[in-house]
Amino acid sequence: xxxxxxxxxxxxxxxxxxxxxxxxxxxxxxxxxxxxxxxxxxxxxxxxxxxxxxxxxxxxxxxxxxxxxxxxxxxxxxxxxxxxxxxxxxxxxxxxxxxxxxxxxxxxxxxxxxxx
Numbered sequence: 001x002x003x004x005x006x007x008x009x010x011x012x013x014x015x016x017x018x019x020x021x022x023x024x025x026x027x028x029x030x031x032x033x034x035x036x037x038x039x040x041x042x043x044x045x046x047x048x049x050x051x052x053x054x055x056x057x058x059x060x061x062x063x064x065x066x067x068x069x070x071x072x073x074x075x076x077x078x079x080x081x082x083x084x085x086x087x088x089x090x091x092x093x094x095x096x097x098x099x100x101x102x103x104x105x106x107x108x109x110x111x112x113x114x115x116x
Contacts, residue, residue, distance in 0.1 A: 004039055005049065006112045008032045013116065023053070060113040066092065066099045079107050 012028045029046035036044050067074050067081050071088035074081060081102055083089050093100050 001036055001040060001042070002109060004036050005032055005052065006109055006116070008035045009053070009116055010112060023050075029053075056109075056113060060110070062096075062099050063102055063107055063110060064114075065096070066102055079110060080104065081107070 009024065009028070009032060012024070012031065026046060029049040032049045033044050033046050036042055036049070063081065066072055069092055071085055072081055072083045072092075089103060093103075
């Protein structure tokens with residue numbers, strides 16, 4: 001579902017520019033819901049898509065700050081944030097507890113979220 005959601009949003013941006021300054025237009029969320037429902041036999045609505053995108057946006061910003069922090073890096077092959085120093089990781093988590101679950105987590109959609 002994530003792949004479909006992000007692919008459709010990327011197509012909307014590329015083809016139609018259906019993005020406002022603060023996010024996507026309402027009809028764009030509905031278009032994504034329609035495609036997800038058709039391809040996966042689900043019954044999501046535009047509000048479900050919008051809510052999911054808000055969550056993804058929040059997660060993206062946490063991961064980006066972590067990736068850009070001193071002592072951290074990005075492994076483009078495995079799509080993970082890397083850090084060789086456990087002390088740096090512990091210090092970062094102490095100051096930013098919301099990033100705790102990114103330790104070793106694969107972020108397959110990071111680049112696509114950066115585009116969106």
